[in-house]
Amino acid sequence: MDWTLWVEWIVKGFVLCLILLTGFAYLTLYERRALARMQIRVGPNRAGYQGLLQPIADAVKLIFKEELTPAKVYKVVFVLAPVLTVVPSLVLAAVIPLGTSFTFFGRVITLYVANLNVGVLYLTSIASIAVYGIVLAGWSSNNKYAMLGGIRASAQMISYELSLGLCFAIAIVMSNSMNLVDIVNAQKGMWFVVIQPVGALIFLIVTLAEVNRAPFDMPEAEQELTAGFHSEYSGMKFALFFMAEYQKMIVICMISATLFFGGYREFWFLKDTFLSVDRYWFLAPIYLLLKVVVLLFFMIWIRATWPRIRYDRLMAFGWKVLLPLSLVVLFITAAGILLEQELHNSIYFYSIPILSIVCAMVAVVFIYRDLRRKSNGRV
Amino acid sequence: MTSELIVFLVLSLVAIAAALGMVFSRNAVYSALFLVLNFTTVAVFYLLLGAPFIAMSQITVYAGAIMVLFLFVIMLLGVDSLAPSKSLPWQKPLAFSLAFILVVESVYLLISRAQPNMVVTAPDIAVNSMDNLREMAMTMFNQFLLPFEVTSVLLLVAMVGAIVLTNREKVGRK
Numbered sequence: 134m135d136w137t138l139w140v141e142w143i144v145k146g147f148v149l150c151l152i153l154l155t156g157f158a159y160l161t162l163y164e165r166r167a168l169a170r171m172q173i174r175v176g177p178n179r180a181g182y183q184g185l186l187q188p189i190a191d192a193v194k195l196i197f198k199e200e201l202t203p204a205k206v207y208k209v210v211f212v213l214a215p216v217l218t219v220v221p222s223l224v225l226a227a228v229i230p231l232g233t234s235f236t237f238f239g240r241v242i243t244l245y246v247a248n249l250n251v252g253v254l255y256l257t258s259i260a261s262i263a264v265y266g267i268v269l270a271g272w273s274s275n276n277k278y279a280m281l282g283g284i285r286a287s288a289q290m291i292s293y294e295l296s297l298g299l300c301f302a303i304a305i306v307m308s309n310s311m312n313l314v315d316i317v318n319a320q321k322g323m324w325f326v327v328i329q330p331v332g333a334l335i336f337l338i339v340t341l342a343e344v345n346r347a348p349f350d351m352p353e354a355e356q357e358l359t360a361g362f363h364s365e366y367s368g369m370k371f372a373l374f375f376m377a378e379y380q381k382m383i384v385i386c387m388i389s390a391t392l393f394f395g396g397y398r399e400f401w402f403l404k405d406t407f408l409s410v411d412r413y414w415f416l417a418p419i420y421l422l423l424k425v426v427v428l429l430f431f432m433i434w435i436r437a438t439w440p441r442i443r444y445d446r447l448m449a450f451g452w453k454v455l456l457p458l459s460l461v462v463l464f465i466t467a468a469g470i471l472l473e474q475e476l477h478n479s480i481y482f483y484s485i486p487i488l489s490i491v492c493a494m495v496a497v498v499f500i501y502r503d504l505r506r507k508s509n510g511r512v
Numbered sequence: 513m514t515s516e517l518i519v520f521l522v523l524s525l526v527a528i529a530a531a532l533g534m535v536f537s538r539n540a541v542y543s544a545l546f547l548v549l550n551f552t553t554v555a556v557f558y559l560l561l562g563a564p565f566i567a568m569s570q571i572t573v574y575a576g577a578i579m580v581l582f583l584f585v586i587m588l589l590g591v592d593s594l595a596p597s598k599s600l601p602w603q604k605p606l607a608f609s610l611a612f613i614l615v616v617e618s619v620y621l622l623i624s625r626a627q628p629n630m631v632v633t634a635p636d637i638a639v640n641s642m643d644n645l646r647e648m649a650m651t652m653f654n655q656f657l658l659p660f661e662v663t664s665v666l667l668l669v670a671m672v673g674a675i676v677l678t679n680r681e682k683v684g685r686k
Contacts, residue, residue, distance in 0.1 A: 210541070250645070254568035261576025265548070268580065272541060272587050280587065287584050291577065311645065 137240070145246045149226055157379040158188035163426075164433050171437040192372075200368030203274070210273035215366065215373035218266025222380040225259045228252040229387045230314045232397045232417030233410060244397075244417065245314065252313040253301050256388060260297065260343065264290045266377070267345075267362050274365035282361025285444065286345060292451040293342040293349075299459040300336040303329055304392040306467050317396030324401055326393040328482075331462050331489040333393040335455055337431070340389060342451065344381045347436040349447060386428040390421060394428075397421045458496050462489050520560060527553040540586045544579060551575040565645055 162177065162184060169176025180186040202211065232244030249255050264287050271283015305311055307328060308319035326333040342349040358364070363374045390396055397417035399408055410417040442450070465488045472481035527550055534546035551574045558567035652660060 207541075210545075249564065251564045251568050254565065254572065258568045258571035258576060261572050261580070264576070264580050265583075268583055268587070269541075269545075272583075284584065284587060287580055291580060291584075294577075 141240075141242065142246070146227070149246055150223060153223060153226060153380050153383060154376075156383045157376050158192065160379045160383060160429065161191065161375075162187050163429065164436075167430065167433045168437050171434070195372040196369060198368040200370060201365075203276075203365050205275045206365065207273040207275065210269050211365075212370075214266050214270035214273060215370045215377075216266075217269065218263070218377040219373050219380070221259050221263040221266070222377045222384060225256065225263075225381075225384045226387065228255050228313055229384070229391055230317055230397060231421055233414050235414040244414075248312065248314055250312050253305055253311045253316075257294075257298055257301060261294060263381070270366070270374070271362035274362070276365055278358045278360075279362050279364045282358045282364070285358075286362060289342055289345070289349065289447065289451075292448060293339045293455070296335055296451065296455040296459045297339045297343060299456075299463050300332055300339065301392070303332040303459075303463050303466050306463070306470060313391055313396075317391055317398055320395040320398055320401070321404055322401055324393065324395040327401075328485055329393070329462065329466055329489060330486055331493045332459070332466065333389070334493070335459050335462070336389055336393060337428075339455065340385045341432065341435065342447075344378060344385055346378075346382065346432055348439040348442045350441060382429065382432060383425065386425045386432070387421065389428055390424040394424050395420075454496055454500060458492065461492050465489050465492070516560065520557075523553050523556055523560075527557075541583065544583050544586060547582075548575050548579045551579065565648070 165187075166176040166178075166184065177184040177187045180190045202208070227246040228249050230245040230248075234241050234243040236242070267286040267290075268283045271279045271281070271286065274280070304316055304325060307325050308316040310316060310319070341347075363371055366374060395401065397410060397420055398404075399410055399416065399420055403409060407413075408416065410420065466485055469481050469485035469488075473479060530546045530550040530553065534543045534550060537543045537546060552571060555567040555570040555575065558564075558570060
């Protein structure tokens with residue numbers, strides 16, 4: 134094998150890790166500033182211009198903090214758990230295409246680390262591995278609160294993984310491929326969010342639950358469980374959990390952008406103009422970055438405005454609403470595409486979004502009536 | 513070829529060590545973790561053989577979903593470490609005789625099947641391509657549709673059974 138290929142892989146992997154680590158640092162600042170803005174505060178603005186050096190100050194503080202290991206913990210697993218949480222969040226990004234390709238000294242360099250033909254399956258497998266870190270952190274701490282947090286996390290992530298998988302399947306059906314590069318290129322004419330808005334919405338809700346963000350942050354509900362699964366962690370080990378959560382946020386926004394919002398592609402109506410990524414390769418990462426920033430803003434916005442959902446309702450929502458709805462939506466998508474191919478009538482294709490939205494509305498009506506019944510008409 | 517051999521040997525050592533660790537560890541959680549490691553190494557074996565789809569399914573289904581549920585149950589029941597329990601009296605002789613039969617069978621197969629000029633080759637490049645995935649789906653949902661559906665019904669029955677069992681318990685308590 135060519136040695137330059139090895140160099141290329143190593144450099145790409147290194148750059149990707151650097152992007153995610155810097156992204157994590159500045160996402161914390163972004164979130165704190167945005168939250169402050171929504172709560173009519175100022176937020177961190179002392180270190181550097183507009184607080185731009187705040188992440189560096191935080192990092193220095195966390196590194197020099199005292200690290201405590203309680204006496205009765207299961208040592209090996211206790212140390213292993215933060216690592217098991219961080220690694221999947223980094224590895225997950227390897228298959229996400231950041232752009233097309235460019236020529237560098239006569240070499241075509243593609244803007245993704247790996248172009249797997251089973252890219253989507255890779256994402257599901259790594260996502261299912263990511264549960265271990267949290268579960269093990271909860272168990273090894275030998276603390277009831279941490280244990281409850283870990284159990285809640287695993288139950289929640291397993292339940293929502295089903296709908297996540299079905300949303301992946303929707304994208305696969307629409308693009309006719311499991312390869313993420315193919316999925317992005319299939320959205321050249323039209324983003325999948327336009328064809329299947331309900332699927333995209335379910336995906337966004339489910340990703341919130343998968344990264345344990347508000348309003349689904351039950352594993353670390355501070356009023357009930359102190360800090361949940363990472364109660365016993367301090368110093369750098371705690372920082373690793375923190376890092377994993379924010380990196381997962383970034384990566385999962387990249388995945389949502391790739392599956393439903395055209396990935397690194399431009400808006401579909403700009404496809405033949407000078408703003409197309411086929412014209413200038415360097416536009417691709419910029420488009421992806423913009424999409425990720427917007428999606429992250431939605432996550433922060435939801436955290437600032439929505440209260441935490443009760444645990445039994447969270448599970449009921451996942452199993453009784455999201456799972457059937459995503460099944461129905463997947464069926465509608467597959468049937469619409471098949472009928473369009475067989476009968477050569479695009480009316481079936483355009484009925485996909487309409488039927489899906491009708492189904493989603495029926496679901497909303499059912500939830501509303503259920504809540505009304507339970508609270509004796511006080512909603 | 514040699515680099516592949518080295519990877520294979522190292523991985524098989526890891527797989528065997530993980531399997532032994534799973535059997536001999538006294539802590540149920542550690543056992544489960546060793547089993548996860550074993551499943552993951554097996555998935556890498558599939559990758560070496562050029563079957564990424566099977567490898568990823570292996571990780572998703574076994575290392576991911578099933579083992580997380582195992583861990584969940586272990587943690588919920590709180591059977592972290594096994595007390596030195598009384599084993600069933602007939603278990604040991606039965607296990608040894610079954611293991612003996614298995615060893616004899618595999619040695620016989622090895623001797624009868626392994627010819628000196630027969631080389632086991634990795635599947636060709638078509639396995640790795642997208643067409644293979646399509647081909648596999650076609651075979652599964654056309655040729656083997658009935659077994660596929662029967663399997664899914666079987667799983668459904670098991671699920672319904674579990675739900676019915678827990679439900680009866682609740683009714684009885686009332």
